[in-house]
Amino acid sequence: MKPTERRILEAAGKLFSQRGFHATGMRAIARAARVSLGTIYHHFKSKEEMLLALLREEYDKRRRAIEALKEEDLPVPEMIRRTAELHFRLLLETGPSLRPLAQGLRGLSPQAKRAAIAMREEFVNYLASLIGEGISRGQIRRCDPVIAAHSFLGMVEAVSARAMEGDGVAVRIQERGAVELAEIAWRALAPDTPQGGQR
Amino acid sequence: MKPTERRILEAAGKLFSQRGFHATGMRAIARAARVSLGTIYHHFKSKEEMLLALLREEYDKRRRAIEALKEEDLPVPEMIRRTAELHFRLLLETGPSLRPLAQGLRGLSPQAKRAAIAMREEFVNYLASLIGEGISRGQIRRCDPVIAAHSFLGMVEAVSARAMEGDGVAVRIQERGAVELAEIAWRALAPDTPQGGQR
DNA sequence: ATAATTAAAACGAACGTTCGATAGACAAGG
DNA sequence: CCTTGTCTATCGAACGTTCGTTTTAATTAT
Structure with a gap:
């Protein structure tokens, strides 16, 4: 797994566990992973x-x-x-x-x-x-x-x-x-x- | 507690427990309780x-x-x-x-x-x-x-x-x-x- | 070249909430 | 009996925001 994907997944996991899945937005994940919205969708099909x-x-x-x-x-x-x-x-x-x-x-x-x-x-x-x-x-x-x-x-x-x-x-x-x-x-x-x- | 409030609360409770709080919309609650959006907000301050x-x-x-x-x-x-x-x-x-x-x-x-x-x-x-x-x-x-x-x-x-x-x-x-x-x-x-x- | 990343804009949909209009109930004053 | 006023309940349109997602064009790394 590429380092960017790792970083995105880790950020998402942390936010999901802190705020819950539905209360976490893609923009917040992008911000936390220090990555753009487009990059996330380049690596993952969906939330x-x-x-x-x-x-x-x-x-x-x-x-x-x-x-x-x-x-x-x-x-x-x-x-x-x-x-x-x-x-x-x-x-x-x-x-x-x-x-x-x-x-x-x-x-x-x-x-x-x-x-x-x-x-x-x-x-x-x-x-x-x-x-x-x-x-x-x-x-x-x-x-x-x-x-x-x-x-x-x-x-x-x-x-x-x-x-x-x-x-x-x-x-x-x-x-x-x-x-x-x-x-x-x-x-x-x-x-x-x-x-x-x-x- | 008035019957309308009871009905709204029961509908909300059922939906919250089935789908989760964040995944339940006010419109779905209104529909389930057979009242309008406005009625809900007449009786409750917020979700x-x-x-x-x-x-x-x-x-x-x-x-x-x-x-x-x-x-x-x-x-x-x-x-x-x-x-x-x-x-x-x-x-x-x-x-x-x-x-x-x-x-x-x-x-x-x-x-x-x-x-x-x-x-x-x-x-x-x-x-x-x-x-x-x-x-x-x-x-x-x-x-x-x-x-x-x-x-x-x-x-x-x-x-x-x-x-x-x-x-x-x-x-x-x-x-x-x-x-x-x-x-x-x-x-x-x-x-x-x-x-x-x-x- | 090919792939990865960026910033930005835009999409339609759904969100929670607000608001003005309408209807009915009940009482007071005529 | 009728009016008038006030209150509450109800409705549904509309507001502004945010959502997940897509797209585009430009830039950087391999």
Whole structure:
């Protein structure tokens, strides 16, 4: 990807996550990327295409990281913990986070919305299969894997969203968030008979 | 509140939650409420004021319900369970749910944004104080109450959001969501020494 | 040459909002 | 009973702005 495209995409991602997709204008993106309006349209077909490119990047980042995690062949509960930390840290690091991006879904063109939802679903289903796997191995308690996966993502994203406000509470959450979330996720999914036991 | 205002507010709430705040135009609201543009502005100062009125209504609804729950003087873990179910069911019932509304925050005027965030914070802090109370009574494990509260809301809202899609998965989540969420919340917050024990 | 970038103008559409006109309700004064 | 005035509700045209996008011509880099 060319440096100009990178700069444009980064500026767009930052603005989308700060102000929301619909509240961000192409002129603001151009200004932030220090590029003209024409240049943006030289590289991207539309504003929606930029959003989808950003979503794709973020999901790919997580998919790669989780698959690397899978290589380590950890027990499933530990995978859950690490995935919580991973998702949380990525949300904090990358300005253009998934959460504000996904918020802009409503009001998109039907096909763009479908594409964005499909990406999200793919991610959720991957987590759900991970959880289902853990259940059949007895490493996770019996529960609805899809609901558990949505709960998992929802809580991580809500906490990270709060951590991105500018106040003092946000700072504490940035420090404590990952470990607290991992703890919550672990306890919520741990089997009744503690074979992997506490911690 | 006059019937016309009710109709306008209901239409606005439904559209905001379906398409998002920024993607919903005043003309669409007028059309859905079967009134003219002028009538809307006769009753409401601005589009933002409508959003804030809706948010206030929804938060009030929850505050009243939770305070009624508090009257019963249940053990805190049971309160957590019930609150999860309550929030989840309210999100499903009311078209104009808090989640899509809160999504529209970005891009609002500074004062409107401040007001909306303050409402959300008040709700979160109430839950956090509930959790803190439970900790000091030994009914909830030691954890960060604010992070736990955000996690709690985030997961309920994420699951309910998925439950509002139109497909078959959504139907199952509508049926199972409340009990699964209550289970997750309870396990995530239960103390290590099971005095209230399982269930 | 070919591609990348620029500034600027323009497009139609949609945006949130304002405004003047109209209609009905209700009461007061004749 | 009729008028007159005042109030509120409702309408729909119109305002000015901004939107995403396209286009054009000129300039710079590869």
